[in-house]
Amino acid sequence: MEPIRETMKRVVNAPAFSERYSEMRKEVLEHPGVQQFLEEHSAEIDKGIVDRSMGKLYEYIDQSHDCNKCPSLGECINHLKGFEPNLVLERETIGIAYTKCRLKTNADNKRQASSMIHSMYMPKEVMQATLSGFELDDSRMEAFRAVDAFLDEATGPDHLPEKGLFLYGKFGIGKSYLLSAIANELAEMRVKSVLVFVPEFMREMKQAIGDQTLQEKVDYVKKADVLMLDDIGAEAMSSWTRDEVLGTILHYRMAEKLPTFMTSNFSYSELQHHLTYSQRGEKEDLKAARVMERIRALTIPVKMDGRNRRT
Known part of the structure; x- marks a missing residue:
C-alpha cells in the first residue's frame, strides 16, 4: 500500500490540483x-x-x-x-x-428594545407603532411637536422630563398609536415603559382582590420608569378604582416625579366630570378634583384631531 504521505504529495503535485491552487491563491491575494x-x-x-x-x-x-x-x-x-x-x-x-x-447587532438591539416595553392589554398592532409611521397633518402637528420636545429632552433612563403628555381627542385619531410610538422611541434609549389599557386594567384590579395580587400589580404600574395610561375615561369608574387604584398610582408618580402619559376621549374638564360620578351615581366633586390635580401635575394637555383612521 502506498504511504499516505506519498499519496498526498502526488495529489498536490498533480497539474489539475496545482492549477486550482494557483487560482485560489490568486483569488485570495486579490x-x-x-x-x-x-x-x-x-x-x-x-x-x-x-x-x-x-x-x-x-x-x-x-x-x-x-x-x-x-x-x-x-x-x-x-x-x-x-x-x-x-x-x-x-x-x-x-x-x-x-x-x-x-x-x-440590529436584531439584538430590536429584541432588547422590545424587552423595554411591557404592555398590559394593548393590541399587538398598536405596539409596533413608529413615529415615522405617524401620519402628519395640521390637526396632529401640535401633538407631534410635543412628543418631539419630550424626546429631545430625554437622553436616557436617568434623564427624563418630569411631565408626560395628556393626548385627548375623539375616537380613532391615533392617540394610542402615538403613545406606543413614544414607547418604542424611548426603548431605543434603554428607557423602560409600561403601557396600560385602562378599562381592562381596572377590571383586572377588581379580580386581583380575590387572588391577592392587587398590591403587587399596582406597585408594578406605579413604579414604571415611564407609565402610559391609554383610554382613561373609557372605563366605568367606581369610587374604589378611582381613589384606591388610579389615585394611588398617580400620587406615587407625582411624588417621585416620574413621567406619565395618558390618552383620553375627554379633555381635562370633561374627564373631571366623568370622575365626579361613581357607578352608583354618587357625586364626589372633591375626590374627582383630587385625582385631576395629580393628572394636571403629571401631564401637559395636547389636543389631537383629524379623521378617524379606524374606518
Missing part, C-alpha cells in the same frame, strides 16, 4: 480585505506565513463581510450565523476572529 490586512502587517508577515495561512485566508474571503452577501440575518451564509470574520495575526500564522455582524 481580495481587498486580505490586501488591506497584509499591507497593515507588512512588517510582520512574509510569504511563508501567507502560504501556511492560505486555508484560513480562503475561509475569510468565502464569507460575507458587512452583510454584503446576506439578504437577512436568517439567510446569513457565514460559518457562524450573525458573525463576520476578521483576520488576525497569531503566532506566525494568520487566523480568523468572529465578531457580531451589523444585521445581528
